[in-house]
Amino acid sequence: xxxxxQDTTVELTAETQTALERAEASHRHEALFSERAHNIKQSAxxxxxxxxxxxxxxxxxxxxxxxxxxPLDLVAETASRVIRExxxxxxxxxxxxxxxxxxxxxxxxxxxxxxLGASPEDVVVTTxxxxxxxxxxxxxxxxxxxxxxxxxxxxxxxxxxxxYQVQVxxxxxxxxxxxxxxxxxxxxxxxxxxxxxxxxxxxxxxxxPSGITLAAERRQRVVDICxxxxxxxxxxxxxxxxxxxxxxxxxxxxxxxxDVIYCGSFSKIFSPGVRLGWALVPKHxxxxxxxxxxxxxxxxxxxSQLIVTxxxxxxxxxxxxxxxxxxxxxxCDAMLEALAEHFPAEATWTTPEGGFFVWVTLPExxxxxxxxxxxxxxxxxxxxxxAFTPSDEPSSKLRLAFSGVAPEQxxxxxxxxxxxxxxxxxxxxxxxx
Amino acid sequence: xxxxxQDTTVELTAETQTALERAEASHRHEALFSERAHNIKQSAxxxxxxxxxxxxxxxxxxxxxxxxxxPLDLVAETASRVIRExxxxxxxxxxxxxxxxxxxxxxxxxxxxxxLGASPEDVVVTTxxxxxxxxxxxxxxxxxxxxxxxxxxxxxxxxxxxxYQVQVxxxxxxxxxxxxxxxxxxxxxxxxxxxxxxxxxxxxxxxxPSGITLAAERRQRVVDICxxxxxxxxxxxxxxxxxxxxxxxxxxxxxxxxDVIYCGSFSKIFSPGVRLGWALVPKHxxxxxxxxxxxxxxxxxxxSQLIVTxxxxxxxxxxxxxxxxxxxxxxCDAMLEALAEHFPAEATWTTPEGGFFVWVTLPExxxxxxxxxxxxxxxxxxxxxxAFTPSDEPSSKLRLAFSGVAPEQxxxxxxxxxxxxxxxxxxxxxxxx
Numbered sequence: 001x002x003x004x005x006q007d008t009t010v011e012l013t014a015e016t017q018t019a020l021e022r023a024e025a026s027h028r029h030e031a032l033f034s035e036r037a038h039n040i041k042q043s044a045x046x047x048x049x050x051x052x053x054x055x056x057x058x059x060x061x062x063x064x065x066x067x068x069x070x071p072l073d074l075v076a077e078t079a080s081r082v083i084r085e086x087x088x089x090x091x092x093x094x095x096x097x098x099x100x101x102x103x104x105x106x107x108x109x110x111x112x113x114x115x116l117g118a119s120p121e122d123v124v125v126t127t128x129x130x131x132x133x134x135x136x137x138x139x140x141x142x143x144x145x146x147x148x149x150x151x152x153x154x155x156x157x158x159x160x161x162x163x164y165q166v167q168v169x170x171x172x173x174x175x176x177x178x179x180x181x182x183x184x185x186x187x188x189x190x191x192x193x194x195x196x197x198x199x200x201x202x203x204x205x206x207x208x209p210s211g212i213t214l215a216a217e218r219r220q221r222v223v224d225i226c227x228x229x230x231x232x233x234x235x236x237x238x239x240x241x242x243x244x245x246x247x248x249x250x251x252x253x254x255x256x257x258x259d260v261i262y263c264g265s266f267s268k269i270f271s272p273g274v275r276l277g278w279a280l281v282p283k284h285x286x287x288x289x290x291x292x293x294x295x296x297x298x299x300x301x302x303x304s305q306l307i308v309t310x311x312x313x314x315x316x317x318x319x320x321x322x323x324x325x326x327x328x329x330x331x332c333d334a335m336l337e338a339l340a341e342h343f344p345a346e347a348t349w350t351t352p353e354g355g356f357f358v359w360v361t362l363p364e365x366x367x368x369x370x371x372x373x374x375x376x377x378x379x380x381x382x383x384x385x386x387a388f389t390p391s392d393e394p395s396s397k398l399r400l401a402f403s404g405v406a407p408e409q410x411x412x413x414x415x416x417x418x419x420x421x422x423x424x425x426x427x428x429x430x431x432x433x
Numbered sequence: 434x435x436x437x438x439q440d441t442t443v444e445l446t447a448e449t450q451t452a453l454e455r456a457e458a459s460h461r462h463e464a465l466f467s468e469r470a471h472n473i474k475q476s477a478x479x480x481x482x483x484x485x486x487x488x489x490x491x492x493x494x495x496x497x498x499x500x501x502x503x504p505l506d507l508v509a510e511t512a513s514r515v516i517r518e519x520x521x522x523x524x525x526x527x528x529x530x531x532x533x534x535x536x537x538x539x540x541x542x543x544x545x546x547x548x549l550g551a552s553p554e555d556v557v558v559t560t561x562x563x564x565x566x567x568x569x570x571x572x573x574x575x576x577x578x579x580x581x582x583x584x585x586x587x588x589x590x591x592x593x594x595x596x597y598q599v600q601v602x603x604x605x606x607x608x609x610x611x612x613x614x615x616x617x618x619x620x621x622x623x624x625x626x627x628x629x630x631x632x633x634x635x636x637x638x639x640x641x642p643s644g645i646t647l648a649a650e651r652r653q654r655v656v657d658i659c660x661x662x663x664x665x666x667x668x669x670x671x672x673x674x675x676x677x678x679x680x681x682x683x684x685x686x687x688x689x690x691x692d693v694i695y696c697g698s699f700s701k702i703f704s705p706g707v708r709l710g711w712a713l714v715p716k717h718x719x720x721x722x723x724x725x726x727x728x729x730x731x732x733x734x735x736x737s738q739l740i741v742t743x744x745x746x747x748x749x750x751x752x753x754x755x756x757x758x759x760x761x762x763x764x765c766d767a768m769l770e771a772l773a774e775h776f777p778a779e780a781t782w783t784t785p786e787g788g789f790f791v792w793v794t795l796p797e798x799x800x801x802x803x804x805x806x807x808x809x810x811x812x813x814x815x816x817x818x819x820a821f822t823p824s825d826e827p828s829s830k831l832r833l834a835f836s837g838v839a840p841e842q843x844x845x846x847x848x849x850x851x852x853x854x855x856x857x858x859x860x861x862x863x864x865x866x
Contacts (some may be wrong), residue, residue, distance in 0.1 A: 025691035026717035028663050032631055033721060037572045040724045064526060072520035077450035080513035087505035091704035093497060127708070128562050130731045138596065139470045156731060163571065163728045198465055230461050258458035271524035273735035275560070284459035288466060291473045295596045298563045298589060301734055 012102030032050075037141070039162045048372070048381050058413030060335075060382040062206060063356045065268045066327060069320070078311045086306055094302040096294035098125025098278070101134055105312050106278050112318070113240045114250035116278055117298045124290050125300045129238060129265040133157050134262055135292045136199065136234050136279070146190055146197040150178055152359070152388035152397070154208045154236065157201055167195065168390035174388065175350070176212030177204060180221045187229050199234045200226050206355025208237040209388045209399035213353055216249055223256045232285075238265040238277075243322055243354035245331035258282045261289075263430040266308055268356070269321060302355040325354070332358070334407035335400060338414035346351030346425045349400075356403035359385075362421065366428045367394035371420055380416040468576070472595045481805070481814050491846030494814040496789045497837030498643060498701045499760060500520040502753070508704075511744045527735040529727035531558025531711070535738045538745050539711050543697065545751070546673050547683035551690075551713055557723050558733045562698040563596055563712030566590050568725045569632065569667050569694055569712070570597040579623055579630040585792070585821035585830070587641045587669065600628065601823040608783070610637060610647030613654045620662050621820060632667045634660050639672040639681055639788025642821045642832035646786055649682055656689045665718075671698040671710075674754055676787035677762035679722055691715045694722075699741055701789070702754060758787070765791070767840035768833060771847035779858045782833075789836035792818075795854065799861045800827035804853055813849040857860055 012020070048061045097103065103120035110118050133156075141147065143165035149157070151170030156425035161168050169190060183200075189199055193235040200221070214222065226233050235252045243249070253262035265277040266330050281289045295353045335358050339349055349360040362368065368384040375382060385397025402410055436635070445453070481494045515523050521585065530536065536553035543551050559565040566589075574580065576598035579606060582590070584603030605615045616633075623630055637647035659666050668685045676682070680694050686695035698710040714722045768791050772782055782793045795801065801817040808815060818830025835843055 022691050022715075022717055029665065029715075029718060030665065032573050032665060034571065034573050034575045034578075034631075035729075036575075037721050040721065040728055042724055060524065067521055067524055070520070070524065072517055074523070075520065076513040076516035079516055080509040083509035083512055084505055087503070087508065088500055089706075090505065091500055091508070091706040092699075093495065093705045127730045127734075131729060134729050138467065139473075140465050140467050142467050142469075145467075156728075159724075159728045163725065198467075230464065232462065232465060258455050267526075271736070272526045273522075273524040275730065275732070275734040282455075282458065282462075284455060285462060288470050288473065291475055291592075292596065295473055295589075295592045296567050296729065297560045297708065298562060299708070301560075301708040301737055303704070303708075303737060303740075304734055307736075308662065340687075358787065389591065 001274065001348065021187055036163055036165050039165055041159065041162070048383065050161070051376060051381060056379060057376070058380045058405065058409050058416065059190065060217045060400045060402070060405065060410070060413045060417070061383050062404060063401050065272065066324070066404055067271065069323060069327070070271070071315070074315060075307075075311055078314060079307045082306045082310050088302045090306040092302060094299045094305065096299050097290055098123065098300050099302070099305050099309065102309045105309055109269075110262075110280065113237070113248040115262065115280070115342045118281055122281055122283055122286055124279045124281060124286070124293050125305060126277045126279060126293060127297050127300055128267060128272070128275045129236060129298065130156050130160060131293070132263040132277055133160045133201070133234065133236065134278040135296065136288060137161050138296075139288050139292045140198045140232065141166045142196075144196075146195045148197060148200040149229070149390070150207055152207075152209050153201065154203060155383075155387045158388070158390055161201070162390075166198075170391070173207070173210065173212055173213060177207070177212050178202065178222055179324060180218055180225060181244055183222060183225055184409065185351040185363065188223070188229070191229070193427065197229065197231050199232050201234045201236065201253070204252055205237055206242065206352055206357070208239070208355070209357050209383065209385070211350045211352030211355055211357045211358070212294055213249065219250070219252055223252050229290040233260040234263065235260050236263045238268045239355035241269055242325055242328055244325055244332065245353070253280060258284070261285070269324070270308065270311075270317075274301075274308055276300060276304050276308055301328050321327055328354070328356070329404060331405065331410060332400040334410040335402040335414065338411045342414050342418035344422050344425050346429070347421060356401050358400045358402060360398050360400060362394055362396045362398070363425060363428055366396045366424050368396060368398045369394065371398070371424055374420045375417055378416045380413045382417065437514045439453065439583045442823070454483055469598050472598055474595070481752075481816065484809060484814060489812060490809070491838065491842050491849065493833045493835070493838065493843070493846045493850070494540060494816050495837060496834050499757070499837055500704065500706065502756060502760070503704070504748070507748060508740075508744055511747060512740045515739045515743050516736075520851055522783040523736045523739040525735060527738065529732050530723055531556065531733050532735070532738050532742065535576055535742045537744055539697065543695075543713065546670075546681040548687045548695065548713070555714055555716055557712045557714060557719070557726050559710045559712060559726060560730050560733050561700060561705070561708045562669060562696040563589050563593060564726070565696045565710055565712040566593045566634070566667065566669065566730065568722060568729065570594050570599065571666065571729075572721050572725045573631045574599045574669060575629075576586070577629075579628045581616070581619065581630060581633040582633055582662070582823070583640055585640075585642050585818065586634065588816075588820045590669065591821070591823055594634070595692045599631075603822055604641065604823070606640070606645055608645060610640070610645050610651060611635065611655055613651055613658060616655060616658055620658070620664070624662070629791055630662065630664050632665050634667045634669065635685070636669045637685055638670055639675065639790070641672070641788070642790050642816065642818070643792040644785030644790045645792070646682065652683070653688065656685050656692055660692050662747055666693040666695065668693050669696045671701045672703055672788035675758055677758055677760055677765065678710065678786070686713060691717070702757070703750075705742070707734075707741055709733060709737050709741055726839055761787070761836060764838065764840055764843060767843040768835040768847065771844045775847050775851035777855050777858050779862070780854060789834050791833045791835060793831050793833060795829045796833070796858060796861055797829055797831045799857050801825075801829060801831045802827065804831070804857055807853045808850055811849045813846045815850065
């Protein structure tokens with residue numbers, strides 16, 4: 001290629017030509033993006049994903065399960081046997097709903113937390129529970145429809161909903177979870193504006209990021225309010241079985257089979273790497289849900305499904321979960337102790353009864369987003385609170401995950417973070433010069 | 434629950450009460466479905482999926498790869514080693530783009546078919562290539578936008594696009610694939626109507642369902658036409674490496690890195706059960722594509738990725754593919770022979786140079802959909818042609834897959850199908866009584 005400018009003709013190098021062509025294509029293709037593409041943002045959690053696996057850093061960022069006590073030999077042996085004995089099935093296409101055996105296992109798991117009598121016929125196996133949320137948005141939400149969420153809520157779900165151009169509306173929580181009166185008044189206000197509310201997305205047990213649990217006595221009330229306004233409840237319960245003490249709280253789905261779509265996951269109770277979750281769908285909504293699932297991925301991984309099914313058959317997963325609960329409780333205690341020891345008095349935090357996260361609140365006026373970079377310099381990673389709300393306002397909150405890190409590392413991470421927090425608190429309260 | 438009617442009060446049984454409540458919820462929730470949900474249909478391919486695995490039936494329906502020569506012991510051993518040695522990675526969350534090692538392997542594979550110098554940085558690993566199509570539609574298509582497709586085309590892609598409420602517009606093919614002049618005139622006509630055309634979805638090598646290949650001399654012309662009209666090419670190439678004789682035809686992507694999104698898959702060259710495909714995306718479109726992928730499934734299965742990467746490292750996959758090509762050629766020959774032997778002279782069919790499918794055309798006026806049920810009674814399954822076009826018109830075509838069935842079974846299947854076809858041809862040409 002030759003370009004002529006001011007009577008001088010120059011031959012461009014191949015690299016320059018490539019760059020020019022790309023710039024031209026980039027400009028031309030900008031017009032091709034869908035409206036929804038502009039709504040799809042980088043998640044702050046993923047932002048720090050690469051950073052948080054850097055050696056030497058303590059990551060209190062990702063909501064990673066602890067895999068330390070998984071018997072890798074048994075998983076390996078199971079995978080090997082499944083492939084040797086059932087390879088022609090395991091390596092082939094499967095049905096769009098998932099295998100019957102896995103759907104039966106899923107019903108057994110759900111029974112442990114109080115969903116009794118669920119039918120495998122009402123389960124759709126999905127590629128992680130994120131995919132179930134994506135499908136729910138796809139099946140129910142037109143652009144402009146409203147999805148109600150807890151404030152704060154799971155960042156991945158926010159990204160998923162925003163990709164469908166829905167209006168995500170936060171509902172306040174207190175220490176007992178969603179406030180029914182606030183839920184009612186938000187619904188009334190939105191309906192008065194003529195909005196169409198389709199879903200309430202809720203993580204009732206050990207909410208991500210706050211660790212807050214919806215109190216037992218509020219649970220039916222929340223479903224009833226939604227039913228009265230013809231709003232479906234999308235219950236996301238990845239941590240429900242990971243209650244530190246006592247029995248899991250009964251999921252919203254248990255007594256409300258017609259009004260709740262329940263999402264479960266193997267990510268927190270076994271392994272995120274197999275990418276298997278599920279939705280338990282009201283019978284009358286099942287067909288459309290399952291067809292939409294098929295349009296997205298055709299079928300979930302047969303190999304993953306057979307390995308998980310067989311592993312749960314030969315492994316004492318109930319004892320493993322009991323032990324996991326103890327380990328997470330220990331890690332949570334380590335974090336609460338470290339926070340009490342190192343954090344300034346101006347910071348407050350939640351005391352979760354299960355799950356993976358502690359939610360820290362700093363004095364108003366502090367934006368935790370810039371603190372992340374100071375924290376990384378200090379050798380520790382967290383997720384700034386702004387990630388977990390649909391609003392673009394700065395947030396004085398931060399999420400600390402205790403799930404994936406050993407107790408002594410948790411102590412070390414909080415110790416490294418504390419000076420960053422103290423400096424921010426001091427700068428914030430310093431009188432103007 | 435008690436109901437009162439004409440002065441009689443009856444107590445309802447629990448079953449009746451449940452049924453009444455479900456009917457009420459079903460009625461109430463009908464209003465909640467999104468507009469797009471009404472566009473998501475059951476695929477005819479999936480319709481017969483359950484049927485086609487019935488013992489005794491010969492399935493010429495599913496586009497299943499032959500796994501018969503996969504060394505299951507080596508796959509099993511590889512999976513076992515990956516989990517034992519890298520379990521903490523394999524069972525954990527991974528990055529949204531896929532692992533670097535797998536993206537490097539993918540670039541090696543693409544180099545085999547003529548895409549040279551692709552960068553792993555431009556690859557997104559997806560949950561099957563269906564997921565890549567879903568993401569492309571998500572990122573580029575607003576409701577009402579046009580996606581051009583070959584007529585006929587892959588039913589799964591049709592379902593995926595229709596879920597985004599796009600207008601799917603077929604472009605004619607002849608025995609050399611897409612007809613450039615028809616492509617131009619369709620584009621002109623649609624643009625004259627004020628339509629916004631976003632994508633051309635094409636399977637240039639061994640099109641599913643027709644087996645037709647876009648001639649080498651037409652390939653650049655198709656891309657140029659699209660570029661001139663600012664239409665992105667979405668090239669789906671799952672079968673490209675499975676050319677019976679000679680080198681694979683160079684993909685459209687090879688010389689057009691800025692204008693083609695290329696979709697590849699491990700489903701046909703290794704295993705559909707691992708659910709791994711990929712998209713090679715123009716650099717300037719990569720970020721939005723990858724963020725949308727993340728919003729759907731967070732990350733592809735790490736376990737599947739590590740198993741595939743390691744298996745391709747220890748396995749002579751190039752020789753395996755060479756052998757596969759021979760096996761598929763043999764199966765294709767068996768089908769062509771059987772058709773010549775058993776089918777009536779009124780039927781015509783394609784002669785594919787690779788891939789999985791033969792496309793049969795019956796005389797006009799015959800609808801192959803009802804013939805499917807007669808075929809099942811006769812012990813054989815196929816996919817009726819209507820599945821592969823966006824139109825709702827009856828079709829006199831049918832797809833026969835030779836890929837997943839041994840040669841003698843192919844003969845038997847065609848032998849069983851022939852009387853059904855002959856009867857339909859005779860009934861069609863019979864003079865009106």
